[in-house]
Amino acid sequence: MKQPQFNRTLRQLVMLPIVLLVLLAGFLVWQIAATTSAQRALDHSDQVTAQLQELQNLFIDQETGLRGFQLTGDPVMLDPWKAAVGPIQAHFTALRGMLGGDPDQLKTLDDLEVRYNQWLGFANAVLHQDTAALNAAGINQRGKALMDALRSSAARMVLHEEDLRAVRSQHARWLLGRELISLMVSAGVVGIFLALFTRHHVHAISQSYQRRIDEITKSSGELFESQQWFKTTLESIGDAVIACDHRGAVSFMNAVAEKLTGWPPAEARGKPLAKVFHIINEQTRKPCENPVDKVRRLKKVVGLANHTLLIDRAGSEYVIDDSAAPIMSGTGKMIGVVLVFRDVTEERRVQTALVASEKLAVAGRLAASIAHEIHNPLDSVANLHFLLAQENDPAKREEYLRLAQQELGRTMQISRTMLSLYREPRAPIQIDLRELIEGVLLLLDRRLQHQGIRMETKIAGDLAVEGFPAELRQVFTNLIVNAIEASGAKGKVRITMEHAESAEMHGAGAAIEIADSGPGIDPEAAKRLFQPFFTTKGADGTGLGLWVSMGIVQKHGGSISIVERADPELPGACIRVFLPARTMAQQAGVTAAD
Amino acid sequence: MPISTILCIDDEALGLQIRKAVLERAGYQVLTAVDGPTGLSLFRGNPIDGVVLDYYMPEMDGGVVAETMRRERPEIPIMLLSAYINLPTEVVELADVTVLKGEGPQELLDKLRAMLFAPGADGRPATGDVP
Numbered sequence: 253m254k255q256p257q258f259n260r261t262l263r264q265l266v267m268l269p270i271v272l273l274v275l276l277a278g279f280l281v282w283q284i285a286a287t288t289s290a291q292r293a294l295d296h297s298d299q300v301t302a303q304l305q306e307l308q309n310l311f312i313d314q315e316t317g318l319r320g321f322q323l324t325g326d327p328v329m330l331d332p333w334k335a336a337v338g339p340i341q342a343h344f345t346a347l348r349g350m351l352g353g354d355p356d357q358l359k360t361l362d363d364l365e366v367r368y369n370q371w372l373g374f375a376n377a378v379l380h381q382d383t384a385a386l387n388a389a390g391i392n393q394r395g396k397a398l399m400d401a402l403r404s405s406a407a408r409m410v411l412h413e414e415d416l417r418a419v420r421s422q423h424a425r426w427l428l429g430r431e432l433i434s435l436m437v438s439a440g441v442v443g444i445f446l447a448l449f450t451r452h453h454v455h456a457i458s459q460s461y462q463r464r465i466d467e468i469t470k471s472s473g474e475l476f477e478s479q480q481w482f483k484t485t486l487e488s489i490g491d492a493v494i495a496c497d498h499r500g501a502v503s504f505m506n507a508v509a510e511k512l513t514g515w516p517p518a519e520a521r522g523k524p525l526a527k528v529f530h531i532i533n534e535q536t537r538k539p540c541e542n543p544v545d546k547v548r549r550l551k552k553v554v555g556l557a558n559h560t561l562l563i564d565r566a567g568s569e570y571v572i573d574d575s576a577a578p579i580m581s582g583t584g585k586m587i588g589v590v591l592v593f594r595d596v597t598e599e600r601r602v603q604t605a606l607v608a609s610e611k612l613a614v615a616g617r618l619a620a621s622i623a624h625e626i627h628n629p630l631d632s633v634a635n636l637h638f639l640l641a642q643e644n645d646p647a648k649r650e651e652y653l654r655l656a657q658q659e660l661g662r663t664m665q666i667s668r669t670m671l672s673l674y675r676e677p678r679a680p681i682q683i684d685l686r687e688l689i690e691g692v693l694l695l696l697d698r699r700l701q702h703q704g705i706r707m708e709t710k711i712a713g714d715l716a717v718e719g720f721p722a723e724l725r726q727v728f729t730n731l732i733v734n735a736i737e738a739s740g741a742k743g744k745v746r747i748t749m750e751h752a753e754s755a756e757m758h759g760a761g762a763a764i765e766i767a768d769s770g771p772g773i774d775p776e777a778a779k780r781l782f783q784p785f786f787t788t789k790g791a792d793g794t795g796l797g798l799w800v801s802m803g804i805v806q807k808h809g810g811s812i813s814i815v816e817r818a819d820p821e822l823p824g825a826c827i828r829v830f831l832p833a834r835t836m837a838q839q840a841g842v843t844a845a846d
Numbered sequence: 847m848p849i850s851t852i853l854c855i856d857d858e859a860l861g862l863q864i865r866k867a868v869l870e871r872a873g874y875q876v877l878t879a880v881d882g883p884t885g886l887s888l889f890r891g892n893p894i895d896g897v898v899l900d901y902y903m904p905e906m907d908g909g910v911v912a913e914t915m916r917r918e919r920p921e922i923p924i925m926l927l928s929a930y931i932n933l934p935t936e937v938v939e940l941a942d943v944t945v946l947k948g949e950g951p952q953e954l955l956d957k958l959r960a961m962l963f964a965p966g967a968d969g970r971p972a973t974g975d976v977p
Contacts, residue, residue: 620932624902627929631947632861635868638951642871655864701857701904741905 258460261453268449272442279438283431290424297417300350300357304410307343308403310336311368315399318375322392330379340368357412364405371398494591495579500525500544503588512572512595514565529591534559534571543576544589551586553577562593571597606784607803610796614726625666625698629659680718680808680835685749685762686711688721692728693747696736705736708746715749715762718835719808727801727812731766731827734797737789738770738824745769746822752830761810761832767817770824778814808835850962851875851893855885855911856900856927865898868951869958882906886914894922896962898954901928901937909937916940923961927954 317333320326344365351357374395381391486493492509496502502520505528510517513528520528531540546554555575562572574593581587636656643649689711693700700707735745745768752763773781773788780786782802787795798812805812810831817826852874856862859880866876877892879885882903889897897915901908912924926933926941929948938944943961945954 620930623931624929627946627948628858628861631929632858632864634948635861635864635951639864639867639871655860659860698902702902702907704905 258457261457265450265453269446272446276438276442280431280435283427283434287424287427287431290420290427293420294417294424296350297413297420300347300413301410301417303343303347303350304406304413307340307347308406310340310343311371311399311402311406314340314375315395318378318395322378333375354416357409360405360409360412364402364409367398367402367405371395371402374398491592491594494520494525494529496525496544496589496591498548498587498589500542500548500589502528508594512562512564512570512593514568525589525591530563531572532561532563534561537561543574543591547576547578547589548586551578562595570595571600573599606796607800610800611726613796614729622666626663629662629666632656632659633663677720680720682716683719683721683724685715685717685764685831686713688725689728689747689749689764692725692732696729696732699733699736703736703740704742705739706742706744708744709748711747711749712751715751717762717808717831717833719831720804723804724808724831727804727829728764730797730801731829735766735768735770735825735827739768740770743769744822758809758811758830759832759834761830764829764831765815765817765826766829767819767822767826768824769822772823773814773825781814782812805829805831808832849873849875850895851877852896852898852958853877853879853885853888853892853894854898855879855882855903855908857881857903858900865954868954869898872955874958882908882911885911889915889922890918894919896958897922897924898958899924899926899941901926901930901933909934909940912937912940925958925961 313332313336317330317336320329321333323329344361347361348358351361378391378395486504487506489506490508492512493504493506494502494509494513495504501522502525503522505513505515505517505520510520513520513530515523515528525544526542529543531543532538533540540560543554553575554577560572560574562570564570572593573596574591576589576591578586579588579590633656636652636659640649640652640656643652689709693707693709732745732747736743739745745766748765748767750763752758752761754760777786777788782798784796784799786799802812808831810829812827812829815826815828852869854862854865854869854876855878856865857880862878862880866878869876877888877894879888883906885897885899888894897912899908899911903911908926908928912926915922915924923942924940926937926944927947928944929946931946933944943957945957
């Protein structure tokens with residue numbers, strides 16, 4: 253049952269009985285009014301009868317007074333006669349008013365009045381006669397006849413009124429009976445109707461209530477199940493999970509989090525996160541910003557800064573990688589923060605080892621090329637020495653010595669270049685990028701010639717960046733060698749370097765693009781290009797070159813990416829490297845792409 | 847003993863001239879070429895007794911040159927001279943002798959003589975059949 257329907261039912265349950273009871277009361281009032289009216293008619297009959305009775309008594313008083321005067325001739329005897337005159341008239345008037353609605357009784361009343369007046373005429377005549385004649389036999393006979401007629405009329409009226417009263421009394425009794433039956437029937441009907449109506453509605457409400465209870469029981473069961481489901485999932489995953497309430501107090505942590513922080517969940521619950529999850533910067537060893545505060549400030553998912561160390565309760569340190577996310581309620585209010593992190597100490601060690609192994613591979617390749625570069629002039633020097641030993645002609649000896657000196661000079665130049673390659677400063681220094689890239693090209697010159705590569709350089713002068721030259725040389729050697737290998741024999745490589753304005757994500761610096769005429773990189777491979785162990789060179793590549801290059805560029809605060817350049821002469825890959833003029837790199841050393 | 851003619855191919859012009867002087871002093875007649883194609887045309891147009899071939903050269907490397915020579919005149923012995931240690935096996939197998947640059951002129955001359963006058967050489971590879 254929906255809320256509006258429920259409200260309607262409740263309204264009906266209250267309003268219907270009120271309306272029915274009002275109707276019932278109205279009906280009863282009507283019934284009572286009818287009975288009362290019948291009772292009034294009955295009273296009216298009684299009053300008419302009483303008036304008639306009094307009128308008859310007054311007639312008797314007058315007759316008695318007249319008779320007394322006849323007998324005694326004493327005028328005092330006439331006092332009752334005189335006293336009755338006024339009231340008789342008043343009674344006639346009153347009766348005329350009362351019998352307005354009954355023409356039969358009015359006619360009889362008129363008749364009565366006529367007869368009274370006849371009698372009164374007779375009485376007046378008697379009063380004015382001589383005293384002697386007062387008791388004449390004839391007079392008394394006539395008076396008696398008149399009075400009898402008068403009495404007969406009055407008796408007729410009384411009889412008529414009594415008949416009327418009997419009818420009215422019967423009607424009143426019938427009305428009273430009807431009233432009682434109506435009361436009982438209507439009360440019974442209304443009662444039964446209300447009982448049925450209320451029962452139906454209360455039943456509906458009760459059923460709906462029961463259904464709601466069933467639903468709530470079911471959904472709370474499901475809720476419990478899903479809670480168990482999520483809890484077990486969180487408990488079982490390999491990453492550490494800590495959930496906090498909106499104030500940043502720990503509300504849940506899984507087994508991995510317990511292992512890494514050293515805090516049992518029961519003890520950690522309710523404690524501020526910073527106490528349980530103690531993190532510092534790996535290099536500065538200063539406390540890091542509490543991730544919960546950061547999420548509460550930014551209201552979005554945040555990742556931890558690189559080089560974060562977690563210190564557990566016992567003081568052991570773990571390199572961790574983590575992220576924190578806000579937990580939002582349905583109304584968009586932040587109700588908590590969840591923190592997911594994992595121990596990457598081992599991963600970091602492996603990365604370091606990989607970077608070192610790539611460095612060794614680079615050194616190995618470099619050593620082979622050094623050997624080749626040095627062996628050529630050394631071979632010539634050995635040959636010249638052989639010739640010198642057998643030559644006596646001073647001019648020829650002079651020529652051989654000059655050549656030997658020239659070849660030795662070449663050998664020393666090569667060895668100097670190699671040395672500078674591995675002499676790395678401790679702190680970043682100003683590097684002339686043009687000089688650095690030209691140095692790399694010089695080292696690769698033989699290879700370029702061997703493959704007949706056309707190398708085109710468009711390098712803006714005087715572009716300097718801060719950084720570590722040997723590392724950047726490794727990056728550009730990697731990128732240029734890749735371009736040469738992709739281009740194949742008689743290919744073309746173009747290196748462009750220009751000033752890059754400061755933008756939203758970085759400050760001003762240098763942008764270097766290396767484009768080749770090779771087959772290009774297919775989109776699938778492009779996605780994985782900067783991942784370790786990904787190579788398109790089969791057994792010849794370690795798959796670490798670009799990964800290490802990206803790490804170095806990122807350490808310098810720069811970026812490296814594949815870009816699209818529609819140049820028909822250079823349809824292959826184009827790699828863009830951005831290096832900021834002011835580096836963020838703090839110290840020399842291996843860094844992998846995180 | 848007639849004077850042997852040696853074809854020397856190397857992209858290092860200076861080193862090539864010095865090597866030529868060494869070989870001439872040892873009594874050989876020497877033809878030189880600074881790249882593979884030039885070397886091959888000399889190889890085709892001249893009576894050659896042996897080839898001293900550099901491996902690492904632009905455009906056409908020693909492997910391709912040696913393969914072409916073997917196909918055209920398999921009897922001419924080839925010495926592969928290189929500063930590389932890790933030469934491809936199939937290229938090493940094409941040559942009669944492999945000499946590392948920097949081993950010194952005496953070694954070069956000894957090995958060249960051995961290659962040219964080895965039993966069964968004379969017009970055939972040293973590894974060929976021995977009567």
